[in-house]
Amino acid sequence: MIVPIIFAFTAGLLVILSRQVNGRLSLSTSPLISSFWNHIVGFIFLSLVGLVIGGLIPPNIGEIPWWVFFGGPIGVIFVAAGSWLITRIGAINSTLLVISGQMVSGVLFDWARGIPVTLWASALGIVLIIAGMALTQRKR
């Protein structure tokens, strides 16, 4: 059980590490150019991993719905936004506010799709998150 725990925790570290690295590149280029490099370098790396492991492309690729091909383009905007943010408001503020958006929209998205959500926990969670977001704002 210790290995998956280390994996999951390390994944969290890497999310921030990649935002830092992409943010540094964006300082010398632009957030969008940095996001381009992030995607093409990741694509080349994953292609090589796929070549080694084999069976990368599933035989049923023709049956995949069209909207599945838009996860990547959304990711380009997400990565560019992350670089723009981390170089302006720092790492912890970026992390907290992005997670806030992910959590609140995740609850609403599941709820809208008819997936049962536990109301008290979700509502209390959203209230705490909004209070925390207010605290990140500069004093007036």
Place this chain on the structure above:
Amino acid sequence: MSMPTAQRPKPLHLVLAFGSGVLLTFAVFINAEAGRYGGALFSSWLAHGTGTIAAILFLAVLWRHQRVEAAASEARIGKAPLWAYLGGIVGAATVMLTSTSVNTPLALAGTLALGLAGQVLLSLAADFWGLLGLPKRRLDLRDAGAVILIVAGSLLIILFGLNAA
């Protein structure tokens, strides 16, 4: 070379950061659907491939503006170190780790909760020490309060709200 100094978020930053978190919810949902067809490696490969094409299209449309911005950035900060081009490998490795841990007793909820801890701890360290050539930020009581409230709220949602366990 003068690095920018980090500031406290203004409403514009808050809206953009929150909005990118919303985008992330959709990207995760879409990429999970790709994973149902071809597994986690295929899903990440597809997202990086279609993302590369999209980035080229975005850059083609905005090229005039992007070229000016890049030239100004390089004149101000200097060339990026070579390691700054390797963020994509870090991101690709992330997918491998999470897609492994999701399929253990940790499941999605445990993976998300531990990932949240990793994200927050490295972010605090990065601001405190100014890691990897990004601005250093003083952390104060307001930061501590925001961390506690947002982490507590997120854990409530992950562990009890979304029935993801």
